[in-house]
Amino acid sequence: MLKLEDVHKAFGKNQILKGVDIEVNKGDVIVILGPSGSGKTTLLRSINFLEKADKGKLTLDDREMDMHHSSRKDISYVRKNTAFVFQNYCLFNNKTVLQNVTEGLIVARKVPKKEAVETAISALKKVGLEDKLDMYPAQLSGGMQQRVGIARAIAVNPKVILFDEPTSALDPELVGEVLSIIKRLAKEGTTMIVVTHEMSFAEDVANKVIFMSDGVVVEQGSPKEIFYKPKEERTKQFLKRILPVSDYVI
C-alpha cells in the first residue's frame, strides 16, 4: 500500500538518509528502532513531506511520486491520506480540543460541520477525552494532549498513521495511557509506522520491526527475529545497550 524506495536526505553536508527502502501493507504495525541520529524521524517526516527528500520514490496505493520533485497535488494527496502524531503533540494552541480534531475535516477535507463534529467526538471518545471538548491544549496534561493528537490523527480516517516518538516527551507515569491507546488502535487493524524507544510496545504489537542505523535499514523482521535472533552486529550492539540483558538472549 505504501512503498518507499531509495530515499536520500542530507542536511547540509550531513547525510541523514542514505537510500532507504520500506514497504507497508494494509494492517501493518511497523516499529522503527535505532540510535538517535540514525534517520528514523527524518524518514517518517519525509513520508509526509514535512522534509523534502533529496531523492526517492514514494508509492501510495497506485500513485507513484518522485519525493524530490513532488507536485503540490502529490503532497496534498499524501497528507490527506496519512496522519502524523508529533513527539511534542503540536496541538493548535488557539483551538479547543474539539476544534483541533475538526480542523482537518472541515477545512482540509470539506466535511460538513455537523458531520465533522460527530466524527471528532467519536474519535475523542476512543481516546477517552469526550468530556474535554471545550478545553484548550494549555489546560491539559501532556498525556491528554497526546491523546488529542491521536484523536486528530484517527478522525481523518487515514490509510496510515505516522507516530514520531509519541511518548518521548511525556512524564513516565503518562506514557502508559498513550501507549495503551496506540496498542488498541493497532489491534483494531490500523496501519501505522511508529518510531519509538518503547521496546515492550514493539514486541507486543509490531508485526514488523525495522532497525535503522547511520541512514540505512540494517535489519528488519518480526519482533521475535529482531529481539531474539538479530543477525547483524550493529543490531546486537544496539539491543545490548538498551535492553535489560537478562530478559533477552542476545
Place this chain on the structure above:
Amino acid sequence: MSLNTEFIYNTFFLVLKGVPVTMKIVGVVLLISLFFGFLFAVVRTNSNGIFSKILGVYVSFARGTPVMVQIYLIYTALPTVLAPYFKEKGIAFDVYSIKGMTYAYFIFSFGMIPVMSEMFRGALSSIDKGQLEAAKAIGLSVIQGYRRIILPQALVKTLPVLCTNITGLVKLSSLAFAVSVFEIMGIAKTEGAKYTCYVEAYLIIAVLYVALNLGIEVIFKLVEKRIKIYA
C-alpha cells in the same frame, strides 16, 4: 512662579481642537505601517532573497536616524530635488502644493513601518514551527495554516507591543508641527508664543497626551483580557 489660569482655560479648549488632527495622523499612519510592516515581516521571515536584504537595509536606516532628521531631510530635500525634475520632464505637478499633512503621513509611516515589522517578526518567530507542520500534516495549505493557526496566535502575542507602539506613535505625532501641521503640539506652541505662556501651554498638552495614552492602554487591557483565553 504663578500660572496664568485664564490662559490655561482658554488654551485647553483650543488645543482640544488639535486632538482630531492628532488622531487622524495616528490612524492613517497606523493603517499604513501595520499593513506594510506585516508584509515586510512575512517576507523577511520566509525568504532570504535580495528583496529581503533591501528591506533589512531600509529597516536599519529608518531605525538608525533621528525622526527629526528624517523630517527635515524629506520635508526640505524632497521638493528641491523633485521640483526641477518634474519641470525638466514637463510634469505639471507643483511639488510645493503637497500639504503638510501628506508629509506627516509619509514621514511617520516611513519611521513606523520598521517598528511594526519588527514587532510582527518577533511574534511570528515566537510561534513554534510545529504549529505550521501540524497544520500541513492535517492537510491545510500554508496560507490556511497561517490564517487559521499561526496568525491568531501571533496577533495575541503582538498586543502588548502594539500598545507600546501606538502610544509611541501618539507621541511621535507631536513632531508634525515641524511640517506645519496644527495638531495638539502645533497649537500649543503657537498659543504659548502668542502670550509668552510656554510653561502653561506645555503643561496642558503634557496632561492631554497622558490622557490619550491612558485611554489607549485601557482599551488594550480590555482587548487582551477578552482575547487571552488560551496561552
